[in-house]
Amino acid sequence: MMNLNTSKNRILFVDSLRGFALLGMALTHIRAWFVLSIIPNIINVKYQNDLASVVVNQFNNFFIVGKFYTIFSLLFGVSFAIQLGQRKDSDKKFIPRFIWRLLILFIIGFIHHVHWNGDVLGVYAFLGVFLILLRNIGSKTLLSFAFFLFLFCLVF
Structure with a gap:
């Protein structure tokens, strides 16, 4: 195991x-x-x-x-x-490096989207920005936010 x-x-x-x-x-x-x-x-x-x-x-x-x-x-x-x-607490380049990776992911997704409509990589890159913004919020707040998004998706 x-x-x-x-x-x-x-x-x-x-x-x-x-x-x-x-x-x-x-x-x-x-x-x-x-x-x-x-x-x-x-x-x-x-x-x-x-x-x-x-x-x-x-x-x-x-x-x-x-x-x-x-x-x-x-x-x-x-x-x-x-x-x-x-990551180490002293790593000040984590956020810029992650944003760089999201940009590369978006470019790959865009190129793929040109050839096949329905690519999801661009969506991941876009939503990855929200991962960075929401990385320090508490579990209860995050759960409430996820529940709100779930209800929003059900309505629309």
Whole structure:
């Protein structure tokens, strides 16, 4: 059993989960966008809207595809928390270095967005700025803020 108390093992564990999530996202994209079929498209479209196909696709999207995105998104925040926790108090370059990384992430996301609409890396880069701004608030305040955002997303 892996000991998660040491920082090296914890990072390896997080990297393993991130790789698993990336592999899952890649496989689901391959399935969704690059399915080779001998069935003509006019017939394929006719049978994609029946009840069984809709149920299977919704199940796949919620329980499989959605979980890979959720794991990947969660690990973005976990990685920030690990970096923040491992920095030394004398490290005055942490914030500028993290903003630089967010800028690079945004550029990669923008380039990817030019080729494929729906890229999430730019969103992570944008939201990463809020991680920096909210890094020193208390747990209760953060939980209240998260609950407010959750309700806001339900309404809109």
